[in-house]
Amino acid sequence: MRLFLGVSSHHVWTWLLVLLMGSNNAMSTPEEHQTYIIHMDNSHKPASFSTHESWHRSTLASLSPYHSLSDKEMLLYSYNHVMHGFSARLTPSQLSELEKLPAHRATYRESFGKLFTTHTTKFLGLKRNSGIWPTASFGKDVIIGIIDTGVWPESASFSDRGMSPVPERWKGECENGTAFSPSLCNKKLIGARSFSKGLQAAGIKISEDLDYDSARDFYGHGTHTASTAAGNYVLGAGHFGYATGTARGIAPGAHVAMYKVLWATDSETSAATDVLAGMDQAITDGVDIMSLSLGFDQTPYFDDIIAIASLSAIEKGIFVVCAAGNDGPGWNSTYNGAPWIMTVGAGTVDRNFVATMTLGNGLTIEGTSYFPQGIYITNALLYYGKGNTSKEICDFSALDPREVAGKVVLCDNSTSIDVHTQMYEVERAGAKAGIFLIDKPTLDPEDYSIPSLVLQTGSSDSVREYAMTVKNATVKEMRFLLTKLGTKPAPQVAYFSSRGPDPVSPGVLKPDILAPGEDVLAAVAPNRPYMETGIYDLVTDYALYSGTSMAAPHAAGVAALLRAVHRDWSPGAIRSAIMTTAITIDSTYMTFIDQWTGLPATPLDFGAGHINPNKAMDPGLIYDIDLQDYIQFLCGLGYNDRQMSAVLRRREWDCKEGPTNLNYPSFVAIFTKATNSPTVKNFTRVVTNVGGDTAVYQAVLEVPTGMRIRIEPNTLTFTGKDQKQWFDLSVEIDTEAPDVIYGYLRWVDQHNHIVSSPVVAIKT
Known part of the structure; x- marks a missing residue:
């Protein structure tokens, strides 16, 4: 199993856990x-x-x-x-x-392995006096269950100041344990349990040096996700001076219950049995929303424990949100793709953390930096290799301290040398600061152990030229601790976010949605150093994390707001509202950009679009799904009786005749490149009117060259609320069309509702 904190598989935090299915398959005696x-x-x-x-x-x-x-x-x-x-x-x-x-x-x-957040509320358009926040009373009386690494209950994010009483339906509790007392819970943090029997049954001990034998969080990951989803208001939060402001969760009025299922041990392992137990207990306790920033390796649903457990939760009306994974930018890399789960990818926000540098020739350049000390570097020599001719100067043990001590070192060509190695080498050699020219973004905030500035190689030619041509080149000034808002374009698809098509069911578009997942500020556990700078160990109670782990609780918080407004909505209705009202263009009114390639992304990267809470409150129409729809979907996968029984947890079910495509808010048509293969795919959908009593919707199609979409009927007339209407959609592509091509179906009415669905065609 993987916990989707951090960056892509190219750079994994060494202290996180990832459960790998089947890692202990040796036959027992x-x-x-x-x-x-x-x-x-x-x-x-x-x-x-x-x-x-x-x-x-x-x-x-x-x-x-x-x-x-x-x-x-x-x-x-x-x-x-x-x-x-x-x-x-x-x-x-x-x-x-x-x-x-x-x-x-x-x-x-049993399976074992390793673990795989102030501004995002504003970025999402959440306002105290208008929109979904006040309408939903900020998530009042909704309970969000977080399946994660535990919680730091003393964090100000879990203060119950202004909170409503604990709902009478709540059946959970706060367990006693190491460094954790039931008295630490309150009207915000209403439940905290831990599950480790599976771990201990395997002979793996919970080390006192690495974790707490209780619901208390050691890593900070669970604290971060829980406070992102529903943290209370905290004034003056920030990451060592960056991103300062008022921290709050997406649903600050909601209650939180933590289920600790992931552990730090000598072997850094966790047990699938414990994850299953945590999910089972969350259902028993009565959570409304379940959020998991973790996932098992991709397997068919009858072998996927999270998929099976989530379907049980969905049956009981619990909305389940899961992280899509951090294996981007490669295709077929999504996790938690069962259609009853809302699968969330990670997007960027319009905020950068920068340092400015003025060279000796007066040129001022801006680059990325998270270095936490608000210091100035002035009038320092700039070092760029012997004779200013060497490019790869920062390899391991390549720098001579006698040459670079007290200077600013320029490290070039980071595409061939790991930038972490370069930063360590600059620090080892006693340099005053470093400038790193990199091709792709691969550093996290805790990596900035020395005063550093990172420049993308495409914008660094002027620095390189100055360093190479001017004798005794200097850096007149480097200034840190700058937070820059309004960065464009935003959002972008974060480079680490896992992409579709889904490896298990490519006919269901995954991820479903994009939510903020890069540089998210939220609470963490202040029990150990967050990072080291020189001789100092730095501790913080709020930090910037990145990963789809951070995106999932954003969606969980939005779901909690929707549940507070629409108590009778099913999980399928909530997902539909989120997907069909999603934003599909960035701040420059263009298609979302893939952060990794700099090219336009597709719905295989961002799903239906970027989450838009205020619009989701009033979607107009919904594509609802009930259990029988999921049964029909599973029937169409060709599972045998034993496999169907494993997923559905029952002996009998009804595979009805007719189409098995889900009533999903998105469309995926898969075509084979073989000759004489079908070039037309047909879909049937039903939409329910949840807007005004009367409404007339007109189909508006956005279709690229090489693709044809037909809709019948193209007008839907509703004479009452909760009335349903059916329609058919067909997709056809030309033989010369690209392998991935997409358009949109948008139902538009006279009340300004726009119900949008991506229509994606994939050639395999």
Whole structure:
């Protein structure tokens, strides 16, 4: 499993966890125990057992005693909602015996591995006196469950100042544990639990030096995501002087419940059984929104524990949001792509953190910097290699301290030398500061261990020319701690954000949506140094993080606001409202740019567009989806009965005749390049009027050359609220059309509703 904090797979934070499916697949000897998740058929439970857990314990006790463990030692968790079943330590012989029972439905082997946020509310158009914030009472009475690394309860973001009482329907609690007392919870943080039985069953200890055996957050990731979704107002928050202002979550009036399922250990591992247990408990406790900034490796849905558990949550009306992953910019890299999950990609915001540099010739240049100390560097010599002819001067051990001490070192050609290595080398050699010319953005705020300025290679020619041609070149001044707003274009698709087509179901557009995910300021755990600068270890309680981990809680917060306004909306209705009202052009009125390539992006990168909370409150029409729609979708995948049963958690279902395409708010037509293959794809959709009592919608098509979209009928007339209307859409492409081509269907009415859906064609 992966926790989607940080950047792409090209630069992964070494202290994060990532669960990798199937990493412990060696066959056990009969004497050894391994942990398994056992999916049971609930209809086989004898009436004599009052609870599922008592039945599960009895089942384990009935197995042949090839072991020294009691049923209490064998059983880790009994699951009631995400599936009917349990996780237990079993020998292969016991597993074989159990799998022969009529009640057995499926087995999942335990998986291990490593872990894979002030301005964003304004960027999203949220205002205190108008729009969705006041209408939703800022998310009042909505409960957001965060499945993550825990929480730092003392953070000002979790103050219950101004909060409404805990909802009476809430069934959760705050558990006692290491450095965590139930008294730390309040009307904001209403629940905190931890789950580690699966980890400990594997013989992996929770190190006191690396984590807390409780719901307390060690890494800060869970604190960051929770405060992003629903943090209270905090004045004067900032990242070492950058991004200063009032921090608040997207739904500051909502309640938070933390479910700690991810741990730091000597082996830096976490167990899938624990993740499943956290999701199961969240459903039991009564959360309204579930947010997961993590994911398992891409597998079919019948093997995907998060997909199975999320479908159970959706059945109970819980909206599930997941991060899309940080494996961009490559294609087919999305995680958590089940169509019942809202899959969120990461976008940039219109804010940069910069330093300015004035050279000896008077030229002033601006570059990126997060260096935390508000200092000036003045009248320093500029060093650019011996004789000013060497380009790759900052490789490991390449700098002579006698030559560079007290100077500003210019490091060039970072496309061939890792920029982290260069920064370390400049620091090692005793330079006063560094200027790094890089081709792609690959540094995080904590990487700036010395006064540094980063320039994209495309805008650095003047610096290079000055350094090469002027003897005794100097830097007259370097100035840090500048936050620049209004940067254009924004948003862009963050370079690390995972892209479609989805590797499991390419016919469903993923990610669904884009939300702020780069340089997001939110609360963190101040229990350890955030970064080192020289001899100083720096600690902070608010920090800038990047990743789809940060994007997902933005969407979770928006979902909480929508739930507060529309209590009767289904999870499908909430997702539709978010997708069909999304922004599809950037601040320069152009198509979103891919941050990695600098070229226009496509819906395979940004889904339906960038999230737009105020518009989502009144979408006009919705594409609703119920459980039977998902069943029809699964029927169309060709799963056998056992696989269908694993996903649906039941013995019987109805695969009705007719189309199996989902009533999704986006369209994906997949064509093969083979000769004589079909060149037309047909879709059927139904929309529900949630706007005024009467409305007439006209279809407006945006179609590129090489693609044809037909709609029937092209006018939808509604005479009442909640009335439904059907329409058919067909997509046709020319043989010479590019491999990815897309347009838009927009339903427009007289009340200024614009219901937008991307229509994407992919040639494979």
